[in-house]
Amino acid sequence: MELTxxxxxxxxxVFAALADPTRRAILQHLVKGDAPVSELAKPFAMSQPxxxxxxxxxxxxxxxxxxxxxxxxxxxxxxxxxxxxxxxLEVFRDYWAIRFDELDSLLDELKKADGKGPGND
Amino acid sequence: xxxSPIFVLERVFDAPRELVWRAWTDPTLLxxxxxxxxxxxxxxxxxxxxxxxxxEMKWGNGGQRERMEYLExxxxxxxxxxHSMTDENWTVSANPMMPDWPRVLLTTVTxxxxxxxxxxxxxxxxxxxxxxxxxxxxxxxAGLDQGWGSGMDILAEVLAELQA
Numbered sequence: 579m580e581l582t583x584x585x586x587x588x589x590x591x592v593f594a595a596l597a598d599p600t601r602r603a604i605l606q607h608l609v610k611g612d613a614p615v616s617e618l619a620k621p622f623a624m625s626q627p628x629x630x631x632x633x634x635x636x637x638x639x640x641x642x643x644x645x646x647x648x649x650x651x652x653x654x655x656x657x658x659x660x661x662x663x664x665x666x667l668e669v670f671r672d673y674w675a676i677r678f679d680e681l682d683s684l685l686d687e688l689k690k691a692d693g694k695g696p697g698n699d
Numbered sequence: 700x701x702x703s704p705i706f707v708l709e710r711v712f713d714a715p716r717e718l719v720w721r722a723w724t725d726p727t728l729l730x731x732x733x734x735x736x737x738x739x740x741x742x743x744x745x746x747x748x749x750x751x752x753x754x755e756m757k758w759g760n761g762g763q764r765e766r767m768e769y770l771e772x773x774x775x776x777x778x779x780x781x782h783s784m785t786d787e788n789w790t791v792s793a794n795p796m797m798p799d800w801p802r803v804l805l806t807t808v809t810x811x812x813x814x815x816x817x818x819x820x821x822x823x824x825x826x827x828x829x830x831x832x833x834x835x836x837x838x839x840x841a842g843l844d845q846g847w848g849s850g851m852d853i854l855a856e857v858l859a860e861l862q863a
Contacts, residue, residue: 590799593838594831602841666796667842674821678710680732681722685714688722 588640592663595639600624601632605641605655614650703833706823716810720775721818723808745813747772752780753789759799764789775810781826782806799835801825 595601604618619629633653636642640659644651712719722728726744733739734756742753752767764785771779782804783791794800805826811818825836 587798589797590831590835593797593836594799594834595838595843597834597838599841603824629752632821663842667839670839671843676735677733678708678819680735682710684714684722684728685718685734688718688728689714692718 588659588667589662591639592641592659595635596663598632598635601636604629604632604636604653605660608642608653608655612645612652612654614652616650616652653692664671703825703828704837706840706843707820708822709818709820711813712817712819713815714817715815716775716817717810719810719819723778727844745769746778766791770805777810778806778808780806782823797835799829799831801828801832802834803827 596605600622604620607613607618607621615626615629615633618633619626622629633642633644636653637644641656642653643656644653722732724744724746726741729744729752730739730741733754738757740755740757742755744750744752746752746769748769750769750772752769754765754767756763756765764787766783766789767780769778769780771777783802784794786792791802793802800851803826807822809820809826811820815854825833828836846853
């Protein structure tokens with residue numbers, strides 16, 4: 579459960595950014611390669627300014643970076659914050675699953691004990 | 700922005716319901732499976748509405764304290780409690796790794812008999828949470844359901860890129 583080396587505020591913004599389906603779709607598009615706003619807006623029934631707002635949230639969360647010196651300012655995926663989020667998510671996902679494994683073994687033990695011992699209370 | 704989603708985990712245990720119930724409500728048994736591979740101390744366990752379970756896990760030079768407050772106890776069918784991380788003084792506190800993680804998670808566990816087996820269903824959802832907490836939890840749930848994209852492929856690709 580203990581994880582170190584995290585920037586907790588950064589992780590906060592990553593999770594908040596990922597809560598939105600449009601932003602998740604944008605990230606997925608960027609996995610294929612850098613893309614400008616015009617291209618990112620295409621699959622959505624959204625204006626470019628609306629998409630730009632989403633890009634800003636992703637940028638603030640550190641999930642993307644945007645070229646400053648280019649006119650089209652293509653967005654590029656940044657992997658590290660995502661990887662931190664994935665690791666955290668795995669810890670969360672396994673929280674109960676690991677405990678259920680332990681419970682499973684304990685129940686086996688208890689059943690055996692009940693079977694040959696003096697029985698339940 | 701987002702409705703609060705629910706985390707669901709289901710498991711079938713190969714044991715009769717009464718035994719499974721006992722493992723969740725007897726402090727000695729509870730300490731043996733909750734807190735896997737770490738020292739687990741059940742400081743208090745009062746399984747009744749309004750009762751409290753204070754749990755400590757210790758590892759290396761660290762540890763984690765949790766406080767659960769039971770809202771509903773229907774033996775041997777259902778347990779409902781408010782689940783929180785706490786500081787050293789058992790005061791509910793934010794997750795140090797993620798400040799906006801919901802401080803209180805409403806936890807519901809149902810025990811259903813199925814022959815000699817027991818079907819267990821556990822749910823977690825934010826309780827009296829702020830919008831920031833709900834968003835944070837929703838972001839995590841989206842990752843569990845679809846891997847933050849269609850399928851886990853985005854994660855795989857991103858991680859591959861990271862290692863490249």
